[in-house]
Amino acid sequence: MEIIFNQLSYVINQKNSKEIKYLDNVNLVINGGNIVGLWGENLEIIGSLLTVIKRPSKGEIKLDDLLIKKSTHINNVNGLRKRIGVFLSKSYFNEKTVKDEIKSVMKNFEYKTRNVTKHIVDSLKLVGMSEDYLNRNINELSFTEKKKVELASILSYNPEVIVLNHFYKGLIFRDREYFKKLFLKLKNRLHKTIIVIESELDYFFGLADKVYIFDKGKLIVSGGKEIFYNDKIYPYAKMPKIVEFTKYVQSTGHKILEYTDIKELIKEIYRNV
Amino acid sequence: MLMGNIRIKNLKFSYDNKHEIFTNVDFYLRKGKTLSIIGPASSGKTTLLRLMNGEFDYKGEIIINGVIVNKDNFGALRKCIAVVFRDTSLLADTVQDELKFPLENMNLSLKDINTRINDINEFFSIKKILNKSISSLSLNDQTLVKILSYAIMYPTYLAIDDLLSDLNTRTKILLLNYLNSKHITLINVTTNMEDLLYTDYILCIYKGINAVDGKTLEVLKNEKLLKRLGFDLPFMVDLSFQLEYYGLINKVYLNKEALVKSLWK
Numbered sequence A: 001m002e003i004i005f006n007q008l009s010y011v012i013n014q015k016n017s018k019e020i021k022y023l024d025n026v027n028l029v030i031n032g033g034n035i036v037g038l039w040g041e042n043l044e045i046i047g048s049l050l051t052v053i054k055r056p057s058k059g060e061i062k063l064d065d066l067l068i069k070k071s072t073h074i075n076n077v078n079g080l081r082k083r084i085g086v087f088l089s090k091s092y093f094n095e096k097t098v099k100d101e102i103k104s105v106m107k108n109f110e111y112k113t114r115n116v117t118k119h120i121v122d123s124l125k126l127v128g129m130s131e132d133y134l135n136r137n138i139n140e141l142s143f144t145e146k147k148k149v150e151l152a153s154i155l156s157y158n159p160e161v162i163v164l165n166h167f168y169k170g171l172i173f174r175d176r177e178y179f180k181k182l183f184l185k186l187k188n189r190l191h192k193t194i195i196v197i198e199s200e201l202d203y204f205f206g207l208a209d210k211v212y213i214f215d216k217g218k219l220i221v222s223g224g225k226e227i228f229y230n231d232k233i234y235p236y237a238k239m240p241k242i243v244e245f246t247k248y249v250q251s252t253g254h255k256i257l258e259y260t261d262i263k264e265l266i267k268e269i270y271r272n273v
Numbered sequence B: 001m002l003m004g005n006i007r008i009k010n011l012k013f014s015y016d017n018k019h020e021i022f023t024n025v026d027f028y029l030r031k032g033k034t035l036s037i038i039g040p041a042s043s044g045k046t047t048l049l050r051l052m053n054g055e056f057d058y059k060g061e062i063i064i065n066g067v068i069v070n071k072d073n074f075g076a077l078r079k080c081i082a083v084v085f086r087d088t089s090l091l092a093d094t095v096q097d098e099l100k101f102p103l104e105n106m107n108l109s110l111k112d113i114n115t116r117i118n119d120i121n122e123f124f125s126i127k128k129i130l131n132k133s134i135s136s137l138s139l140n141d142q143t144l145v146k147i148l149s150y151a152i153m154y155p156t157y158l159a160i161d162d163l164l165s166d167l168n169t170r171t172k173i174l175l176l177n178y179l180n181s182k183h184i185t186l187i188n189v190t191t192n193m194e195d196l197l198y199t200d201y202i203l204c205i206y207k208g209i210n211a212v213d214g215k216t217l218e219v220l221k222n223e224k225l226l227k228r229l230g231f232d233l234p235f236m237v238d239l240s241f242q243l244e245y246y247g248l249i250n251k252v253y254l255n256k257e258a259l260v261k262s263l264w265k
Helices: A045-050 A077-082 A098-108 A116-126 A143-155 A173-190 A225-229 A241-251 A262-272 B045-052 B075-080 B095-105 B110-124 B139-151 B169-181 B193-198 B216-220 B223-228 B235-245 B256-263
Strands: A003-012 A020-030 A035-039 A058-063 A066-068 A084-087 A161-165 A193-198 A210-215 A218-223 B006-014 B020-029 B035-038 B059-064 B081-084 B157-161 B185-189 B201-206 B209-215
Touching: A003 A045, A020 A045, A020 A058, A020 A210, A020 A218, A035 A173, A045 A058, A045 A084, A045 A161, A077 A084, A084 A143, A098 A116, A098 A143, A116 A143, A173 A193, A210 A225, A218 A225, A225 A241, A241 A262, A241 B235, A241 B256, A262 B235, B006 B045, B020 B045, B020 B201, B035 B045, B035 B193, B045 B081, B045 B157, B045 B185, B059 B075, B075 B081, B081 B139, B095 B110, B095 B139, B110 B139, B110 B169, B139 B157, B139 B169, B169 B185, B169 B193, B193 B216, B193 B235, B201 B216, B209 B216, B209 B223, B216 B223, B235 B256
Parallel strands: A035 A193, A035 A210, A084 A161, A161 A193, B020 B209, B035 B185, B035 B201, B081 B157, B157 B185
Antiparallel strands: A003 A020, A003 A058, A058 A066, A210 A218, B006 B020, B006 B059, B201 B209
């Protein structure tokens, strides 16, 4: 699904002292089958705007040929919501067990399949969980396991677009690598569009086709892999360690190439000393 | 044993008698020595903090100053350790009220309360946000207020569940200095390996036991074990190890200036 933001704004408490601009006149195009990284505060609103839980204050969103504006009527909102999965880092769930939770999400989005249990097991396997979890109480699961269950419940109804709000935060390296591979697989094999919202740039390395940097709702810079070495983003974002190191080496007069992978960096140092 | 040290001995715990979380966890909290707790997903990092917070019954012993904590005296444990959880929510309307709340619970006089708040105000220069509502703050400020609302009670230990990564570097260093100046010992549960370099000791729990336990750099030297458990290393440590492997340097550098100097002599 192609997603276009056209002069999109979302502002609360407009024109009073508590005004917060979530999005401020944003123009962008997310091509279908791409993974994009979004960095900034309050971007969680994008998931709510795409699923028409909230409406734009100004401007419009185009999803294929569907237009979302401040006050247009949308036929079949549920049909739209089925096509977009939003990961929220929930800590509270509707149902008690893992199986019931995923089942209820499937029911909610009218996903029909003959063998429900097998489908749930398959969804769990995708996120790296065994069927032993089926009857576990969700509230007794750890933070990471809850994240995995929520992701499995989204994958279970097979949406075209997946919006991930701070999915990577709090995962250890191995899990981050596992999910990076999973998301790349979903993109390459199933042509999913994935929007990754994070507050650390490191998580976009090797994952995002394009990265967008926001400040106070305004889109400041966007670009491909080369963006991590763009000085324009560092008044806002925290500089990843590898960028900081490479830039320092360059500042001492040694011309080394710019990488975001430590193995490549080490080879580059080896060639240069 | 020094005053204020805590021994956690042969800790055994499970939520439902079926899935055992800890089989034998054994470690010291040393007053004045900050500690990072790491572990793979669902290894029980948060559960360990919940036990330290006195939320569940466990087998094994927690010993403060030689006294075993039990049903009758676990108030001592709560006074000694304050725990900030990830799902702790802020209750008050303004930042000032939020900081006042725990102090009022402690029955401190208004004068003492104001001294402590002014102290924080000067240290972090947060005058601008003091009267703002909490929901209007940025993530960095919200996290800071959340942590400070516990730190302001001046506990001996302050345990934080994976929240430091929400702070920007400047605030993080200010906070560490603040805790240091109030003689509050930090226990930081973390998944962000860069944060390990801020603490003196590391405890790694894995499969119900403490897998590795010791001084930060000593623990990080177990590179193979840590990678097998699924961790990465802090960038400078990782880089140093690999450059050492290629014979380009011969020790671990935590400082990029020194490393570059040693590489390009």
